[in-house]
Amino acid sequence: MSKIPWLLAALAALGLLAACQSARHHASPAPAPADDDAADDDSSPDDDATAADDDSAPPYVQKYQFALAIEVQFQATLKLAQNPNGNLTAAFIPQQGFDVLLAGTTLLGSGQLWSIPEANGRMVMLRLNGPAAPNGPCGNNPISYAVSLTAKASNAYMVGGLTAYCGANTFTGSPARVMRLAGWQTKVE
Amino acid sequence: MKRLGRIVLAAAIAICVAAPFATAAPLQYSLSIFHFDIESVIGGLYGFVPAPGDWPTWDISPEAVEDMIVTESFAPLLALLQAHPEWTFTIEMQAYMVEVLAARHADVLAALQKLTAAGQVELVSFHYAGQFFIAHPYDDWKQSLALAQQVFAANNLKLSGVVFCQDGQAAEGIASHMSEEGYTVMAWPADLWTYQHGAFDAAPYYEFGDARLVVAGQSVADAVDGVYVSWSYMGDGELLATGGVSPYFPWFFHDRSEAVANFAAAVEQQEEQGYLISSIAGYVQALQTAGIAAAQPPPLLDGAWQPATTDGNSRWLGGIGVWAAAERDNHVRTLAAMAHREILAAQTIAAAAGLDSTAVLAEAWRQLALGEVSNGTGVNPYLGEVDFCIASSAEAFRIARAVIYEAKATLGLGGALIDTATGAVTPGEFAWPGAPTGKAPLQLTVAADGRSAQVSWFAESQSPPTWRVEIAFSASLVATARTLSVTFPGTGDEIQTTTALVDDAVQTYARSDFSFDHWYLPAPIGLVGLGGGWWVVKDQANVHVAARIETADSDVQFVDNTAPWFETITWIFHVVQGADADALALADRINVHPTLAR
Numbered sequence: 067m068s069k070i071p072w073l074l075a076a077l078a079a080l081g082l083l084a085a086c087q088s089a090r091h092h093a094s095p096a097p098a099p100a101d102d103d104a105a106d107d108d109s110s111p112d113d114d115a116t117a118a119d120d121d122s123a124p125p126y127v128q129k130y131q132f133a134l135a136i137e138v139q140f141q142a143t144l145k146l147a148q149n150p151n152g153n154l155t156a157a158f159i160p161q162q163g164f165d166v167l168l169a170g171t172t173l174l175g176s177g178q179l180w181s182i183p184e185a186n187g188r189m190v191m192l193r194l195n196g197p198a199a200p201n202g203p204c205g206n207n208p209i210s211y212a213v214s215l216t217a218k219a220s221n222a223y224m225v226g227g228l229t230a231y232c233g234a235n236t237f238t239g240s241p242a243r244v245m246r247l248a249g250w251q252t253k254v255e
Numbered sequence: 256m257k258r259l260g261r262i263v264l265a266a267a268i269a270i271c272v273a274a275p276f277a278t279a280a281p282l283q284y285s286l287s288i289f290h291f292d293i294e295s296v297i298g299g300l301y302g303f304v305p306a307p308g309d310w311p312t313w314d315i316s317p318e319a320v321e322d323m324i325v326t327e328s329f330a331p332l333l334a335l336l337q338a339h340p341e342w343t344f345t346i347e348m349q350a351y352m353v354e355v356l357a358a359r360h361a362d363v364l365a366a367l368q369k370l371t372a373a374g375q376v377e378l379v380s381f382h383y384a385g386q387f388f389i390a391h392p393y394d395d396w397k398q399s400l401a402l403a404q405q406v407f408a409a410n411n412l413k414l415s416g417v418v419f420c421q422d423g424q425a426a427e428g429i430a431s432h433m434s435e436e437g438y439t440v441m442a443w444p445a446d447l448w449t450y451q452h453g454a455f456d457a458a459p460y461y462e463f464g465d466a467r468l469v470v471a472g473q474s475v476a477d478a479v480d481g482v483y484v485s486w487s488y489m490g491d492g493e494l495l496a497t498g499g500v501s502p503y504f505p506w507f508f509h510d511r512s513e514a515v516a517n518f519a520a521a522v523e524q525q526e527e528q529g530y531l532i533s534s535i536a537g538y539v540q541a542l543q544t545a546g547i548a549a550a551q552p553p554p555l556l557d558g559a560w561q562p563a564t565t566d567g568n569s570r571w572l573g574g575i576g577v578w579a580a581a582e583r584d585n586h587v588r589t590l591a592a593m594a595h596r597e598i599l600a601a602q603t604i605a606a607a608a609g610l611d612s613t614a615v616l617a618e619a620w621r622q623l624a625l626g627e628v629s630n631g632t633g634v635n636p637y638l639g640e641v642d643f644c645i646a647s648s649a650e651a652f653r654i655a656r657a658v659i660y661e662a663k664a665t666l667g668l669g670g671a672l673i674d675t676a677t678g679a680v681t682p683g684e685f686a687w688p689g690a691p692t693g694k695a696p697l698q699l700t701v702a703a704d705g706r707s708a709q710v711s712w713f714a715e716s717q718s719p720p721t722w723r724v725e726i727a728f729s730a731s732l733v734a735t736a737r738t739l740s741v742t743f744p745g746t747g748d749e750i751q752t753t754t755a756l757v758d759d760a761v762q763t764y765a766r767s768d769f770s771f772d773h774w775y776l777p778a779p780i781g782l783v784g785l786g787g788g789w790w791v792v793k794d795q796a797n798v799h800v801a802a803r804i805e806t807a808d809s810d811v812q813f814v815d816n817t818a819p820w821f822e823t824i825t826w827i828f829h830v831v832q833g834a835d836a837d838a839l840a841l842a843d844r845i846n847v848h849p850t851l852a853r
Contacts, residue, residue, distance in 0.1 A: 139302030183685040185796035214649035227646030246642040
């Protein structure tokens with residue numbers, strides 16, 4: 067863990083400068099998607115819309131957008147729609163390509179907002195599908211992607227991963243790559 | 256032949272007669288530990304240079320960093336050994352590094368195999384990934400070790416009987432599992448010892464359960480037994496060949512032949528002085544053969560090496576480093592705790608549903624091992640390392656939750672209560688036990704500059720008396736509002752907690768046995784004694800920072816200096832008044848074998 071002190075000092079100074087300008091700390095928090103727990107008591111307007119829900123409010127689709135950093139320094143956008151049944155539909159657009167991900171290709175899929183009640187937490191879980199990235203470890207096989215973004219309570223900054231698996235609709239086994247995701251969730255409408 | 260026989264017989268008699276009167280030659284050993292951590296910059300260096308513009312030769316990929324560690328620092332050490340076939344070095348690495356060698360460095364792996372088979376490399380590994388395992392339950396390490404053993408065996412690498420761990424972690428509890436896993440010698444970092452007890456003259460070796468313990472990095476000069484030990488190297492292996500440059504600096508991280516040559520010259524000098532350039536196990540074997548008795552070690556608390564610079568375990572569990580803005584220790588460690596629980600719940604409900612999820616969940620355990628890597632929270636993690644560990648634990652969690660949903664569907668359950676201790680799966684929904692109480696059983700001191708904090712107590716049980724306390728910290732508008740703390744009042748002289756890898760026993764120490772003024776307990780199952788039959792259990796899915804204790808005070812403080820200022824954060828602790836068994840049962844129910852509602 068040893069480091070070169072003068073290099074560290076120089077980089078730390080640059081880091082401080084960068085942190086002051088970081089979008090990570092300047093975006094405005096936004097409300098989280100509605101809770102999806104099964105114990106729906108309709109105690110708030112934002113309560114969920116599961117099949118067991120007796121909420122009489124008209125169904126609506128809530129849309130969210132994430133400005134994400136992928137693999138720390140690159141950008142991606144995640145668009146979510148939370149449907150009346152509580153499920154999510156998603157579009158993920160990376161600006162940077164990797165050996166398992168093609169830049170600019172929109173990955174489509176669906177998922178859920180998972181509640182973790184004992185941890186006061188939540189996870190956005192998505193399953194996406196994308197085309198082959200022929201120069202990567204999956205070769206000419208299509209690639210499946212699992213998104214898992216985590217946060218506590220209704221905090222809008224979420225951190226997690228985009229995990230690539232070789233093969234269509236494949237979300238288990240040995241990942242081809244786990245890529246880091248982090249960014250702010252904002253409510254679109 | 257008859258004459259030859261007489262000569263041999265005469266020589267044998269002469270040796271037998273003379274032996275009792277001869278002075279035994281001193282045992283002179285030169286030992287080493289090269290701790291190679293291929294995850295020392297876990298996830299690579301993308302975004303490391305916090306300056307405008309692209310730095311493509313510095314902001315490099317995970318594979319580029321790993322390859323650089325292999326070619327610039329590991330391979331040169333093996334080459335040095337190849338040039339000195341009479342030398343043995345002790346090399347420690349996580350199993351993940353073997354996977355890297357197998358995937359992309361077949362020649363280096365072959366060299367390692369050959370040197371290990373020849374006894375020139377004493378190969379040490381105690382975990383699949385470089386986990387901060389002393390802060391997590393036994394199950395996590397057990398799964399990690401099992402995977403590590405598979406990886407080493409699959410690559411024809413024989414592990415030695417020596418234990419040395421990521422970042423020099425050491426714990427008394429390790430002794431409880433050494434013999435069952437084939438280990439015989441614990442290498443305990445010298446500075447982790449002296450930080451607790453001050454400077455000392457090391458005995459040749461010590462008792463450590465059924466095994467033996469050597470103080471790694473501490474020379475021995477025992478004139479009575481005639482044992483002399485010199486350590487040629489004890490530290491990060493990556494730094495030797497690169498002349499002290501770490502992999503965070505790829506522009507400078509290069510094999511410097513003069514650094515290796517200087518080291519080789521020093522070892523040669525030791526050799527000329529009569530030192531055997533030996534394995535640690537070989538040294539211990541020589542002590543045992545010579546009939547030298549092992550000494551008794553003092554009480555030793557769980558920790559890692561370099562405690563003076565890392566403030567004990569603090570830097571991995573709430574302490575802040577150079578890249579302050581990026582750190583979020585509690586997020587990293589609580590997510591790992593959540594994934595641990597989710598995997599156990601998945602195993603439990605899959606068994607109830609008759610699903611074979613072993614292979615699927617094996618990957619979840621592997622991802623959890625990567626998520627628990629020490630470099631995600633300490634010593635100076637940059638953003639990429641923090642996020643790497645979160646991504647891995649999140650994927651572990653996701654895999655496990657998917658298994659739970661599949662099993663629920665098989666069982667036809669909506670909401671399910673999954674008891675990971677008993678294996679029972681019953682219909683039900685989540686509910687915290689107990690009711691709010693306005694009467695706090697303990698007076699807490701909560702501090703959070705720049706935030707508000709709401710403390711709420713709940714009575715959970717009357718027998719034994721058990722409470723839950725929730726401390727809700729608001730978000731702040733001030734970027735410096737990073738520190739949260741709560742102090743539980745304590746009493747008495749005893750330090751009570753559990754040691755790593757032993758989740759079912761309380762360890763009790765006297766404060767007066769230690770020379771430090773404070774220490775940070777990792778509390779791997781969350782349990783810390785307050786004295787007088789009171790205990791606090793951190794609910795590790797909500798708060799997993801170190802517990803600060805002092806020798807001059809009995810209070811227990813939990814402190815996080817890395818809390819993101821823009822987030823709301825709720826800490827949850829449980830308090831129980833009762834015997835050791837009551838405290839252990841509570842910690843087990845909360846952190847080791849919980850019941851989850853899914």
